[in-house]
Amino acid sequence: AAESDALADGVLTVGTNAEFPPFEYVDDNGEADGFDMALCKAIGEKLGVEVKIENMEFASLVSSIGSKIDIAAAGMTVTDERKESVDFSNPYYEAVQYVIVSADSDIATADDLKDKTIGVQLGTTGDFIAEEYTSNVAQYNKAVDAVNDLVNGKVDVVIIDKNPALVFETKFEGKVKAIEGAQFGFETEEYAIALPKGDTALADAVNGAVDELKADGTFDELVKTYIEA
Numbered sequence: 001a002a003e004s005d006a007l008a009d010g011v012l013t014v015g016t017n018a019e020f021p022p023f024e025y026v027d028d029n030g031e032a033d034g035f036d037m038a039l040c041k042a043i044g045e046k047l048g049v050e051v052k053i054e055n056m057e058f059a060s061l062v063s064s065i066g067s068k069i070d071i072a073a074a075g076m077t078v079t080d081e082r083k084e085s086v087d088f089s090n091p092y093y094e095a096v097q098y099v100i101v102s103a104d105s106d107i108a109t110a111d112d113l114k115d116k117t118i119g120v121q122l123g124t125t126g127d128f129i130a131e132e133y134t135s136n137v138a139q140y141n142k143a144v145d146a147v148n149d150l151v152n153g154k155v156d157v158v159i160i161d162k163n164p165a166l167v168f169e170t171k172f173e174g175k176v177k178a179i180e181g182a183q184f185g186f187e188t189e190e191y192a193i194a195l196p197k198g199d200t201a202l203a204d205a206v207n208g209a210v211d212e213l214k215a216d217g218t219f220d221e222l223v224k225t226y227i228e229a
């Protein structure tokens with residue numbers, strides 16, 4: 001099979017935004033860890049290349065593919081707009097946006113979101129949804145800063161993906177609650193690894209490696225360790 005330029009140097013540089021637990025976060029040693037990071041390291045092992053992680057702003061990931069980074073693994077939702085600039089691997093995880101509010105809030109339906117101040121991570125699908133409800137969108141590079149401002153009363157609502165929402169609900173226990181997106185009519189999303197446009201050799205290699213990791217049980221192990229733990 002043709003070899004991908006991205007793999008030719010023996011190093012696969014993976015971009016992420018390590019502010020999105022449990023998919024990516026900075027661990028106690030200052031290293032990027034999380035489900036996506038472990039998955040990419042396992043992919044690298046299957047492909048016999050070294051994996052290097054570049055931690056950057058989420059909003060810069062797509063435009064950095066092909067220059068600063070080879071691929072991006074960041075709990076990134078497949079969207080038509082992103083597909084104009086990058087290709088995606090086969091989806092590896094189903095997600096949905098959740099709504100985080102203060103523990104005593106009455107916010108419960110999509111109507112309640114209208115004209116609220118909504119905190120989001122810049123450039124995410126939560127950001128795009130928030131803009132449908134209000135012009136008061138507060139955009140953050142770090143999700144935790146949005147939740148801090150919710151606790152401080154600077155924003156009314158945070159819209160973010162389910163699993164990070166559940167992590168923040170635990171982290172800020174008693175102060176905030178995470179509400180299922182289905183209650184607001186939000187549709188399910190799919191995470192995939194973003195790849196350089198047109199590099200079918202790399203797409204085949206990544207998809208093949210993930211298929212092997214699913215077949216040998218590694219993928220399920222990582223889900224148990226990082227997401228369901």
Ligand code: GLN
Pocket residue numbers: 017020058074075076077078095121123124125126161
């Ligand atoms: N899944 C969301 C998106 O792709 C959020 C990802 C993230 O914040 N890392 O926009």
